[in-house]
Amino acid sequence: MKIKLLPSTIDAEGRASPEQRLSCFVVDGRVCIDAGSIAIGLTEEERGAVRDVIITHPHMDHVATLPIFIDDLFATLEQPVRVHATEEVIHLIERDIFNWTVYPRFSELKNEKTPVMSYVPFRHGEEFRVAHLSVTAIPVNHIVPTVGLIIRDGRTAVGFSSDTAATEEFWQALNRLGRLDALLVEASFPNSMARLAEVSGHLTPDALGRELLKLRHNHLDILAMHLKPSYRRVLVKELEALSIPNLRTMEAGHDYVW
Numbered sequence: 268m269k270i271k272l273l274p275s276t277i278d279a280e281g282r283a284s285p286e287q288r289l290s291c292f293v294v295d296g297r298v299c300i301d302a303g304s305i306a307i308g309l310t311e312e313e314r315g316a317v318r319d320v321i322i323t324h325p326h327m328d329h330v331a332t333l334p335i336f337i338d339d340l341f342a343t344l345e346q347p348v349r350v351h352a353t354e355e356v357i358h359l360i361e362r363d364i365f366n367w368t369v370y371p372r373f374s375e376l377k378n379e380k381t382p383v384m385s386y387v388p389f390r391h392g393e394e395f396r397v398a399h400l401s402v403t404a405i406p407v408n409h410i411v412p413t414v415g416l417i418i419r420d421g422r423t424a425v426g427f428s429s430d431t432a433a434t435e436e437f438w439q440a441l442n443r444l445g446r447l448d449a450l451l452v453e454a455s456f457p458n459s460m461a462r463l464a465e466v467s468g469h470l471t472p473d474a475l476g477r478e479l480l481k482l483r484h485n486h487l488d489i490l491a492m493h494l495k496p497s498y499r500r501v502l503v504k505e506l507e508a509l510s511i512p513n514l515r516t517m518e519a520g521h522d523y524v525w
């Protein structure tokens with residue numbers, strides 16, 4: 268399985284920079300997890316191949332350019348862009364984004380060949396198919412309805428925490444797996460901001476260290492993501508200071524393969 272965090276920030280020379288402002292992860296060039304930078308970070312080949320998008324929660328950094336992505340493809344789509352999410356998240360993005368005010372309600376629109384967007388609801392804890400992947404969604408502890416994910420391709424299993432503070436069910440679900448190859452886990456705020464992290468439903472590096480004690484798998488790659496750009500440098504240092512084997516900071520634009 269190949270996973271890439273899309274870049275979402277451009278530096279003064281016009282190049283992608285490491286800061287992660289938006290969340291969008293491309294799996295095997297054809298499925299996106301969240302859609303923050305989906306309209307701005309995909310290659311042309313990926314733009315032609317991605318027709319399935321899993322939305323973990325409706326926060327702007329996770330859905331920001333989903334409407335633009337569908338808008339770009341509107342005339343050329345031969346099948347809908349399928350948005351996979353829980354019923355409650357579908358309701359929230361229909362109400363607050365695709366509401367004819369912020370953006371047109373694409374779920375009601377067609378081009379000459381096909382509806383341009385369709386919703387594919389999934390339920391907590393029940394495995395579902397997305398393209399070639401089997402996915403299970405587990406509720407996590409954020410300030411809006413949010414799921415973490417277990418993603419499998421028949422060989423490899425990867426966990427994705429999405430945005431969360433300290434949580435239980437997600438770790439229990441990972442512990443039930445026979446194997447876990449990699450974990451993408453959030454670390455949003457530095458240790459000095461533990462209070463803000465807690466009330467906003469996020470982890471600090473110290474809180475992440477405590478969460479990882481709940482995980483029974485060993486020898487997996489652990490990639491820290493969702494580092495708030497303003498604190499990136501201190502976050503990288505604090506993550507290193509945890510001295511957890513195989514824990515790295517996830518770099519945008521890089522292909523991670525398991």
Ligand SMILES: [Zn+2]
Binds near residue numbers: 324326409430
């Ligand atoms: Zn969030």
Ligand SMILES: [Zn+2]
Binds near residue numbers: 326
């Ligand atoms: Zn977020």
